Amino acid sequence: MNEHANPQTLSERADALEEKMMHELGEHIATKSVLFNLADGKVQMDMGADLKAKNPDKYFLMGADPRLPKMPDKPTLIDFFHNRFASLNHLLQSATHALKGGHSEKVVLACLLHDIGVTGFIRCDHGYWGAQMIEPYVDEEVSWAVRTHQALRFFPDPAVGYEYPQMYVKYFGADYKPEPYIVAEYERAKNHKYYMTSRLICVNDIYSFDPNAKVDLNDFVDIIGRNFRQPKEGLGFDNSPSAHMWRTLMWPTRFL
Numbered sequence: 001m002n003e004h005a006n007p008q009t010l011s012e013r014a015d016a017l018e019e020k021m022m023h024e025l026g027e028h029i030a031t032k033s034v035l036f037n038l039a040d041g042k043v044q045m046d047m048g049a050d051l052k053a054k055n056p057d058k059y060f061l062m063g064a065d066p067r068l069p070k071m072p073d074k075p076t077l078i079d080f081f082h083n084r085f086a087s088l089n090h091l092l093q094s095a096t097h098a099l100k101g102g103h104s105e106k107v108v109l110a111c112l113l114h115d116i117g118v119t120g121f122i123r124c125d126h127g128y129w130g131a132q133m134i135e136p137y138v139d140e141e142v143s144w145a146v147r148t149h150q151a152l153r154f155f156p157d158p159a160v161g162y163e164y165p166q167m168y169v170k171y172f173g174a175d176y177k178p179e180p181y182i183v184a185e186y187e188r189a190k191n192h193k194y195y196m197t198s199r200l201i202c203v204n205d206i207y208s209f210d211p212n213a214k215v216d217l218n219d220f221v222d223i224i225g226r227n228f229r230q231p232k233e234g235l236g237f238d239n240s241p242s243a244h245m246w247r248t249l250m251w252p253t254r255f256l
């Protein structure tokens with residue numbers, strides 16, 4: 001469109017868009033947390049008083065965001081897979097690879113969950129976030145492996161045929177060196193009793209995603225059932241140390 005044909009200034013158009021977004025939420029105002037703005041390169045937050053002044057008839061959203069898929073009252077891990085994790089393919093391909101390799105259910109589960117930090121929460125330090133989310137519900141071997149794959153994936157282990165991923169050379173450049181805290185994590189992990197479980201996440205991590213691979217979450221429902229202690233109250237409502245993380249994922253635009 002010709003810029004001059006539109007009498008609105010850029011900021012007027014941004015305001016109009018903001019209004020439209022809010023309108024789509026009906027009676028409520030959804031707010032973006034600072035972290036969401038940081039990801040856009042802005043150190044900025046929505047000020048409650050300003051938003052309320054612009055929308056005096058509306059209340060802030062304090063629950064489910066109607067733009068997102070509806071979650072049940074007592075959500076399970078499978079509900080998060082279907083309604084909140086942005087991509088399933090990589091996790092399913094990795095877990096399928098581990099299953100076909102004849103590995104233990106703990107290894108298969110670790111592969112299935114290893115990147116939920118990325119697919120459901122945040123990329124930075126995804127192994128740590130993912131491990132924290134699942135820690136109350138899985139064997140410590142599984143959460144330890146998920147946490148530590150953050151570091152191990154940067155270091156080869158020729159004994160099990162794991163090389164530094166070529167994808168990382170392509171993604172981060174040939175000169176990329178892991179930060180000292182990652183090196184320290186690797187050094188601590190090397191002689192740990194669960195080292196191989198975490199290493200097997202790396203070995204089964206599928207770096208080249210095959211869009212035609214046949215994978216199905218249903219193949220893992222039984223393994224999840226046996227190895228993930230789904231709380232009867234629903235994830236987010238069981239007062240576990242990570243319940244708030246699951247609630248945040250469920251209600252990312254809640255005002256408080």
Ligand SMILES: [Fe+2]
Nearest residue numbers: 114115126149
């Ligand atoms: Fe990962």
Ligand SMILES: [Fe+2]
Nearest residue numbers: 114115205206
């Ligand atoms: Fe991965």
